[in-house]
Every structure is written in structure tokens, then in C-alpha cells.
Amino acid sequence: MTLLQERMPTATPQRRRGGLARGQALAAGGFLLPNLVLISVFLLLPLVLAFVISFEKLGSLGPGEYLGINNYADLLKDRVFWETLRNTGVFTLFSIPIAMAAGLGIAVLLNSVLPGRTLYRSIIFLPLVISGISTGVLGAWMFDQYNGFVNKFLATLGISGPSWQANGTWAMASVIIVTVWQRVGFDMLIYLAGLQGVSSEVQEAATVDGASAWQRFRHVVFPLLGPSTFFLLVMNMIYSFQVFDTVWAMTRGGPDYATTTVSTYAYRTSFDEHGPQQLGYGAAVGVVIYLITLAITAAQWRFSSTRDQTD
Amino acid sequence: MALTRRGFLGGAVGAAALVGLGACSSKHSDGTSSDAAGSAPASSGGASTAAGSKASSGPVTGKLTFAFWGGSVGETAGFTYAKKKFEEANPGATVQLKAVPYDGFFSGIDRGIQAGNAPDIFRVDYTTIGKYSAKGVLLDLTPYVSAAESDAFLPALWEAVKFDGKPYGVPHQTDTTCIVYNKAAFASAGITAVPDKLSDAWTWEEFSDVATKLRSSLPDNKFPFAYDWTQAGAYRWLSWLYQAGGTLLTPDLKGTALPSAEATKAMDFTKSFFDNKWVPKTNTIKTSVYSDNFFLNQTVPMTFIGDFLVPELADAKSGYKGGDWGATYMPQSTAAASDLGGNAIVALKDTKNPDLAAAFLKFLVTEDCMKYFCEQAIELPTLKSLSSESLQYVSRPDVVAVCAQQAATISDTVVKESTVPAFASINTLLQDQLELAFHNQSSEATLKNIASGVTKALAG
Numbered sequence A: 001m002t003l004l005q006e007r008m009p010t011a012t013p014q015r016r017r018g019g020l021a022r023g024q025a026l027a028a029g030g031f032l033l034p035n036l037v038l039i040s041v042f043l044l045l046p047l048v049l050a051f052v053i054s055f056e057k058l059g060s061l062g063p064g065e066y067l068g069i070n071n072y073a074d075l076l077k078d079r080v081f082w083e084t085l086r087n088t089g090v091f092t093l094f095s096i097p098i099a100m101a102a103g104l105g106i107a108v109l110l111n112s113v114l115p116g117r118t119l120y121r122s123i124i125f126l127p128l129v130i131s132g133i134s135t136g137v138l139g140a141w142m143f144d145q146y147n148g149f150v151n152k153f154l155a156t157l158g159i160s161g162p163s164w165q166a167n168g169t170w171a172m173a174s175v176i177i178v179t180v181w182q183r184v185g186f187d188m189l190i191y192l193a194g195l196q197g198v199s200s201e202v203q204e205a206a207t208v209d210g211a212s213a214w215q216r217f218r219h220v221v222f223p224l225l226g227p228s229t230f231f232l233l234v235m236n237m238i239y240s241f242q243v244f245d246t247v248w249a250m251t252r253g254g255p256d257y258a259t260t261t262v263s264t265y266a267y268r269t270s271f272d273e274h275g276p277q278q279l280g281y282g283a284a285v286g287v288v289i290y291l292i293t294l295a296i297t298a299a300q301w302r303f304s305s306t307r308d309q310t311d
Numbered sequence B: 001m002a003l004t005r006r007g008f009l010g011g012a013v014g015a016a017a018l019v020g021l022g023a024c025s026s027k028h029s030d031g032t033s034s035d036a037a038g039s040a041p042a043s044s045g046g047a048s049t050a051a052g053s054k055a056s057s058g059p060v061t062g063k064l065t066f067a068f069w070g071g072s073v074g075e076t077a078g079f080t081y082a083k084k085k086f087e088e089a090n091p092g093a094t095v096q097l098k099a100v101p102y103d104g105f106f107s108g109i110d111r112g113i114q115a116g117n118a119p120d121i122f123r124v125d126y127t128t129i130g131k132y133s134a135k136g137v138l139l140d141l142t143p144y145v146s147a148a149e150s151d152a153f154l155p156a157l158w159e160a161v162k163f164d165g166k167p168y169g170v171p172h173q174t175d176t177t178c179i180v181y182n183k184a185a186f187a188s189a190g191i192t193a194v195p196d197k198l199s200d201a202w203t204w205e206e207f208s209d210v211a212t213k214l215r216s217s218l219p220d221n222k223f224p225f226a227y228d229w230t231q232a233g234a235y236r237w238l239s240w241l242y243q244a245g246g247t248l249l250t251p252d253l254k255g256t257a258l259p260s261a262e263a264t265k266a267m268d269f270t271k272s273f274f275d276n277k278w279v280p281k282t283n284t285i286k287t288s289v290y291s292d293n294f295f296l297n298q299t300v301p302m303t304f305i306g307d308f309l310v311p312e313l314a315d316a317k318s319g320y321k322g323g324d325w326g327a328t329y330m331p332q333s334t335a336a337a338s339d340l341g342g343n344a345i346v347a348l349k350d351t352k353n354p355d356l357a358a359a360f361l362k363f364l365v366t367e368d369c370m371k372y373f374c375e376q377a378i379e380l381p382t383l384k385s386l387s388s389e390s391l392q393y394v395s396r397p398d399v400v401a402v403c404a405q406q407a408a409t410i411s412d413t414v415v416k417e418s419t420v421p422a423f424a425s426i427n428t429l430l431q432d433q434l435e436l437a438f439h440n441q442s443s444e445a446t447l448k449n450i451a452s453g454v455t456k457a458l459a460g
Helices: A002-053 A070-077 A079-111 A117-129 A132-142 A149-156 A168-195 A200-208 A213-224 A226-242 A245-251 A262-270 A279-303 B006-011 B014-022 B073-089 B105-115 B126-134 B147-151 B155-160 B183-188 B204-217 B231-243 B261-275 B291-296 B307-314 B354-364 B367-377 B397-409 B412-418 B423-437 B443-459
Strands: B025-027 B033-035 B062-069 B093-100 B121-125 B170-175 B177-182 B302-306 B325-328 B341-347
Touching: A002 A279, A070 A279, A079 A117, A079 A168, A079 A226, A079 A262, A117 A168, A132 A149, A132 A168, A132 A245, A168 A226, A168 A245, A200 A213, A226 A262, A226 A279, A245 A262, A262 A279, B062 B073, B062 B105, B062 B354, B073 B093, B073 B354, B073 B367, B093 B354, B121 B126, B121 B354, B126 B341, B126 B412, B126 B423, B155 B170, B155 B412, B170 B354, B170 B367, B170 B397, B177 B183, B177 B397, B183 B204, B231 B261, B231 B412, B231 B423, B261 B423, B261 B443, B291 B302, B291 B307, B302 B307, B307 B397, B325 B397, B341 B354, B354 B367, B423 B443
Parallel strands: B062 B093, B062 B121
Antiparallel strands: B025 B033, B121 B341, B170 B341, B177 B302, B177 B325
């Protein structure tokens, strides 16, 4: 009995720990379950279905017909698809660096002691709160080449404004400008969070070592913002390959196909009632967008040396 | 105001359209294919021996949903009036109105049909109805419509709702394109006379002269006119083709009539609108600025519009602020032509209460309901009796009178070609190819691409 009593205290906590672990696991599972169900139903299942549909000839009405890889083979021969890929690349190449650089610059400014900085932060973040369609409609009004604010403003300066809507290059430029305007608030916010995590002691040490303000930013602050930069690169890249609403509202992909991105192409092919409504072909475009996004993210993960860097 | 297109639509269209539509063939969603080539055209009351057998089935009960795109205040008022009157006439019957934005309307209907929860009744334009009737998802109204009832419609519009000789909806209203213009701008350009009779409509040469005069009187950032071919309106380019004496399809509707000398003439002429700076550079297909927007913001003093836009222009608060404006007819060349606008109302084949659905469809096109709807929405009726009656349009009846006369130029060819099942795909093709043509793709390449695309679309 004594022996048993001596053993009890050791045995009981073990059982309690086990019970506690199981309890914790159950609790964790309980919390996770709703999210897992939602992810499965609204993310994974549609993803799998999109893969399945991409192998079918499927219209908006009637049953599908299995095509094998024909949709993908057609994609390779589709001149418009390659043009949309190129457009998306141009859009990405110009919009991300500009938005991130502007976001970083504004974040550095608004991270310092500045009267009314909360108000400025809110103003810069505001476009992100507005829906993309609304932003696009605003953009279409602003960049209307005959009656828009931009060209009327340029006219007051004696400058003849460009053909924002009739010329493909300028149309893409207008879309990029509006996108940068919309996205810069998000980039600023993430960089602001990153900047507030940079230790002042490190910067003071650099100052003591004789580093100038630019040197402190270039060699101390910016490297420490590595995780923020990595996060923004990935998020902006994903956004770029999914950009739809702003482009659709501003240009409908025109003129010609000059601003048609892979997402607007997928939408027009699949869901636009005035489009061909080829759901299978559109799904194949969607799968390609998914794979490209996945590849870019994996490459950035693999090659970004500062993704996990902290102070 | 008398609507005077009855003579044309009432007489010229029927027989040829019957033969034409009867010759349509299409694959069905179940894999079978129908080919009515050579089959006898249906009577106006429908092909079935049971035509009209349920034409007067008495009061009906039950619930149904009716989806339509929320166009204007007048349209909503018209549908609400019909619902109220129908429910009063049929105690126990309830109609739930669902006003949905136009963007995404048909996508939503298609998803609903696939999922089995589509509305019992929905609105559909004549250029899209063929897609649904060919897929076998619409209620065949043959048993519900008597010969007398079908004869009450303008023949062209009745033909527009038929597929394989059977009616799959009721023609609810129609509209077409006409020209509106600013009177002061015309006077400034020295244009002193505007056609006030359909027979006097400008020839292409006269229209070119008007555009040239306007061009020389306007600054560089203003343009003589805009055309209503933006986005889904691309098919309205076909009016130029028909005016040139051409057609899109062969008479049996099985192949394309392109390329042709007439089509080249039409394509060259419309491309010249841009070369001559007669239209804004942005008055192409893929743009967010429609022809009425150009007129409203006074970028152009003249524009081609559908008559359903008259209330928007005439609105005291947000309408046209450029001064007095009038209306005239589309230009003509070898022939006069305009587009088949307007909408039918259809019911689903799988509706739980087909008798109720059919009853409501028929109620919507009673004289009283149609008259009220058209007067409120500034649209044109499809009943012969109303087409010769004075309707009290709530705004600018003088403009509607022009549109009504213009509607007489919706020929049997326009109706036949605009309602083939593949027309929705053809319209998409036109959007893409005209966009390219208006940005320097040659007429030859454009017509060749349209021809091959149409052939592919017709093959399904």
C-alpha cells in the first residue's frame, strides 16, 4: 500500500499529462475544425474541381465532355493567352517595385515623429479599403482621355495628355498607376510594422560607428526588413497574377488585348455572359495561374536569403 | 403618337423567317442533335397538334419567381404593375420579382439551371434566347398559345422567340437604334435639314457629308458622333453590313456569307470613322464609355442609341445638358437596316408549375400590361394592336416615334440571323475582331477571321 501510495504521485501526473495532452489536442481540434472545414469546402475542393474541369469541354449549360489534355494543348497554341501572360508580366514588373519602393519610402517618413502621421497613414491606406471595382471605375474616370481629370489637369499646364484608353501602352500605364495607388497603402502598412520591429539600439550602434543616415538605412534597417520585403513580394506577386477588378472596370482588357491579364482572360472565357463561356478552358487558364503563382512563391522561398532574418 | 412599323413587320417578315428558323439545327445538351432542315415550317400557332390546348386554362395558383435585370425605373414599374394585376386576377398566385444587375445576369441564370435553383421565369434578349432554347432548358409554350394569340404579335417578333418551329417564350418588347443629335451643333456646322421621314434617311454619302461638316466645326477633342457597338453591342455593327446589302449568314443559316464585297464595303466604311476622326478613338468595343456617355458628356453632338436610353437622356437632373436635341434615322445604303433589340420572357422547362408560369408569361403580354410597360420604359410593343395605337410615353414621344419607324427596318434577315443559337458566340467573336479592326487590323483579315469564327460557332 505504501509502495502503491509512493507510486501514485508519479503515476497520476503521467495520466494527467496524458489526459491534458488529449484534452489540449481535442480543444485544438475543436478550434481548428471550423477552419479546416471552410478551407476544405471553399478552397481545396474548388481547387480539385478546377483541375478536374480543366480536362473537360464544359459550357455554362449541359454536361461536360472529357478532353484529356486538349485544353492545355490549345492554351499553348492560343496567341491571346501568351499575350495575356506577357501583359501580366509587364504589369507585375512595373507595379510591384514601384508600389513597394513607394510604400517603403512613405513608411520610413511616417515612422518618424511627424504631426498628423496617423491621418496620413489612414489617407494612404484608404484606397485599399475601397473595392477594386470602385477603384477601377474611379481610375476610368480619372484617365478618360477626353474628359478625365488627369488630362484636364495636364491641359492647364499646357501639356497635351496621352491617349490613356486608345493606346495600349498608355492604357497599361494607367492601370499600373491606379494599382500602385491602391496597393501602396498595404506595402506601407507592412513596412511600418517591420520598421517598428527594428531595434533602435542597433541603429544607435551604427551611428556611433559613424554611419550616415543613408548607410544606416541601406546596411542596417533595410536588411532587417527582409521578412517584410519577402512577405510583400510574395503577396504582391500573387495579387498581380490575380488582378482582375481594377483592370476589368478600367479597360475591359482593351484596347485590343493590350491590358488583358490572365485573370481577365480566364473570366471572359468562363463567366462573362458575353464571352464564350468555356468553363473547362477557363479552368485550364486558372490552373496555369495557380501553377505560376506556386512556382514564383517557391522560387522566392528558396532564393530569398532574408526571409527569416530578424534583429 | 402612331407607331407605323406595322406595315413592314406585319407583312414582309413572316414567311421567310419561318422557313429560315425552321431550318436551324443544333446539338442538344443531351448529346442528341436536331436538324429541321427540310421539315415543314410550323404554323404560327406552333408545330404541335396540341397547340393552344391549354390556352385558356382558367385561374392558376402557386408561387413563382421572375428574374429580370434592373434596367430603369420605368421597367421596374412595368413589371411591378404586371405582378400586382396578375395576383389580383389569380387569387392564390404569388409572383416574386427578382431585380438583378445586368452584369452577371445570365451567368447567374446558367449556374441556377445547373444547380436546379434557377428562377421559374426570366428575361432574355432576342440575341441570347437561341442559346437557351437550343439547349432544351426552356418551357415549350406550344400547348399554351392558341393560333389567335400568336397571330396577335408582330410576326417578326413572334419568330424571334421560336426554335425548331416551337415558341419558347413571349416577345415582351422591342427596341432598336436611332440617332439623336444636338440641334445647335448641327446649325453651327451648317446642317440645316435633318431627315424627318424614314424614306428620306441619309444615304451613306449624305451621312459622310454631315460627319465631315461636323468634324470641321468641332475642336480636336470633340467628334461628330459615336456608335453603340460597345461590348455586347458589337452585333450592332451588322446594321452597316445589312445596309450595304450584305448578310452575315447564308440563307439557310448554316454557313457564313463572309467575306463578301458588301462586308468589305461595310468594314471599310466603319473603319473610316476612326481614320477620319468622326468618332472618338475610344468609341471602340472594349471600353467603359458607351455611346450615350459620349453624348451626355458632350464629346459628340450626335450619337446612335437604343430607344431604351431616351429616359436617361431626357432626365431633368442627370440627363443631357447640351441644349435642345432631336432624333433621326439610321443611314441607309443599298438598303435601310437596324438591329433587333428588345427582350423576351421565358420560363424554365423544369419549373414546378408550368401552367402558372405560362399563365404569367401570357399575362405579361396582354395589351394592358404591355402598354403600361412600354409607356413607362420608353420601349416598343410587340402586339400588332398596340403598334398602331397611340401610346402615352412618359418622356420624349417625338424621339420614340422616330425609333418606332426605324424598327420597320428590322428585316426578316436581321431577325433570322440575330436569333440563331450560336449568336451569343458570334457576338463575342464580333467583339474581339471589331476591336482589332478598329485598331488597324485590315478589313480583309478581320472578315476572314469573322468568317472562320462564325463557321466554328455554327458547328457548335
